[in-house]
Amino acid sequence: MGHNIQPLLNKEYLKAISAQGIYIKDENGKQYLDGSSGAVTCSLGHSHPAIVELIRQQAGKLQFVYRSQFGSVEAEQLATKLFALSPQNAYRHTFFVNSGTEAIETAMKTALQHWLERNQPNKIQFISRWKSYHGITMGALSLSGHPLRRQRFETTLQKYPVLKSDLEKDSIEVHERELREVIDRMGADTIAAFVAEPIVGAAGTALTPPADYYRRIKAVCKENDILFIADEVMSGLGRTGKWFGLEHWHETADIVAVGKSLGAGYAPIAATLMTDEVLEPIKKGTGLIMSGHTYSGHPLSCATALRVLEIVEEEKLLNNVVAQGDYLKANLQALQRRFPVIHTVRGKGLMLGVEFDPAQKGHQAKLIDRCFQNGLLVYPSVGGPEGKDENGILIAPPFIITRTECDILLERLVKSLDEC
Numbered sequence: 341m342g343h344n345i346q347p348l349l350n351k352e353y354l355k356a357i358s359a360q361g362i363y364i365k366d367e368n369g370k371q372y373l374d375g376s377s378g379a380v381t382c383s384l385g386h387s388h389p390a391i392v393e394l395i396r397q398q399a400g401k402l403q404f405v406y407r408s409q410f411g412s413v414e415a416e417q418l419a420t421k422l423f424a425l426s427p428q429n430a431y432r433h434t435f436f437v438n439s440g441t442e443a444i445e446t447a448m449k450t451a452l453q454h455w456l457e458r459n460q461p462n463k464i465q466f467i468s469r470w471k472s473y474h475g476i477t478m479g480a481l482s483l484s485g486h487p488l489r490r491q492r493f494e495t496t497l498q499k500y501p502v503l504k505s506d507l508e509k510d511s512i513e514v515h516e517r518e519l520r521e522v523i524d525r526m527g528a529d530t531i532a533a534f535v536a537e538p539i540v541g542a543a544g545t546a547l548t549p550p551a552d553y554y555r556r557i558k559a560v561c562k563e564n565d566i567l568f569i570a571d572e573v574m575s576g577l578g579r580t581g582k583w584f585g586l587e588h589w590h591e592t593a594d595i596v597a598v599g600k601s602l603g604a605g606y607a608p609i610a611a612t613l614m615t616d617e618v619l620e621p622i623k624k625g626t627g628l629i630m631s632g633h634t635y636s637g638h639p640l641s642c643a644t645a646l647r648v649l650e651i652v653e654e655e656k657l658l659n660n661v662v663a664q665g666d667y668l669k670a671n672l673q674a675l676q677r678r679f680p681v682i683h684t685v686r687g688k689g690l691m692l693g694v695e696f697d698p699a700q701k702g703h704q705a706k707l708i709d710r711c712f713q714n715g716l717l718v719y720p721s722v723g724g725p726e727g728k729d730e731n732g733i734l735i736a737p738p739f740i741i742t743r744t745e746c747d748i749l750l751e752r753l754v755k756s757l758d759e760c
């Protein structure tokens with residue numbers, strides 16, 4: 341082991357040397373097709389020339405200012421862009437952070453502060469869904485039902501109420517009843533917000549709620565003065581073929597966390613977006629939002645992210661996400677008929693989940709390893725009734741993937757499935 345700590349302390353990780361388009365090259369010169377955009381992040385692929393050029397120019401112009409000393413044109417422009425992209429111009433205000441986890445922490449703190457400034461200091465609880473992953477710090481992990489990531493810290497995490505009904509099997513009435521029961525039990529005057537991933541990523545293998553889900557759940561929240569926080573860290577900014585995953589349900593949230601596809605791997609940046617209604621009481625009250633990090637609103641990161649979003653628009657990549665996503669999904673569904681180990685294929689756009697027969701223990705790890713050997717990167721996810729089964733993968737290549745590259749991805753996947 342060298343000095344750099346990586347997740348598995350006793351594993352020797354190969355070093356990546358360079359990356360171009362949808363391929364990453366290791367120290368031995370072997371090429372890997374990035375079928376997961378890293379951690380569902382590199383939406384524009386690697387070394388996009390326009391981004392490389394922008395970074396070069398911006399680094400020589402303004403790379404850092406401290407947020408309590410200066411604002412920057414770069415941060416303002418990116419916030420304006422996110423406002424313009426938000427459905428019905430819902431998300432007027434943006435707070436920049438450096439990771440998806442921090443965006444969720446900021447969302448939680450903003451919700452708490454919102455109620456505090458409205459003179460409701462008892463609204464301190466959060467309701468989340470058990471099958472969810474919202475981040476790795478104590479607050480965000482407390483909301484998350486990802487057993488693998490929680491197990492070492494269970495005793496230290498906050499005990500927030502969770503919803504456990506099945507997003508695929510249970511009716512909308514069951515979901516609504518469960519939420520109402522939790523609210524009745526806890527008391528609406530103790531609950532700050534309901535937090536959910538529009539489409540569940542690592543903790544649910546692209547689990548997708550039914551058509552009317554968010555309208556009904558949001559109505560219950562509104563009725564009870566509970567804010568709705570959408571965790572769009574994975575599903576947001578184009579990954580599902582729309583700018584925001586919630587648009588598939590024609591809905592908006594009160595607060596939204598975005599990350600991953602915002603910096604697209606070119607800059608460590610994430611953001612918490614919010615409506616006027618959420619921010620206004622804080623603005624009129626103490627006038628201070630108590631969150632933030634040294635690198636919040638980093639001009640180099642903001643300029644990079646703005647260019648990322650512009651390129652998604654200029655290259656009409658949302659259309660490509662839908663076209664290649666539909667193609668991949670149809671092919672994965674065809675593979676389901678050929679390989680009985682594949683239980684379920686689901687997802688939207690280029691956020692696709694493949695869940696395996698839970699009885700086939702160890703299949704996920706074996707397949708991911710075979711894929712790696714065959715030059716294909718896929719992302720592990722969990723599934724099963726308790727969200728404990730390590731039997732899923734996410735297929736989430738960059739938005740720029742071509743039809744030919746989809747075929748190479750599928751070929752490598754089939755070879756790997758054959759070898760398992």
Ligand SMILES: Cc1ncc(COP(=O)(O)O)c(C=O)c1O
Nearest residue numbers: 439440441473474475541573574
């Ligand atoms: C839905 C969701 N929320 C939050 C996070 C945390 O983001 P980060 O790893 O950037 O802290 C992730 C990361 O995978 C995620 O998928």
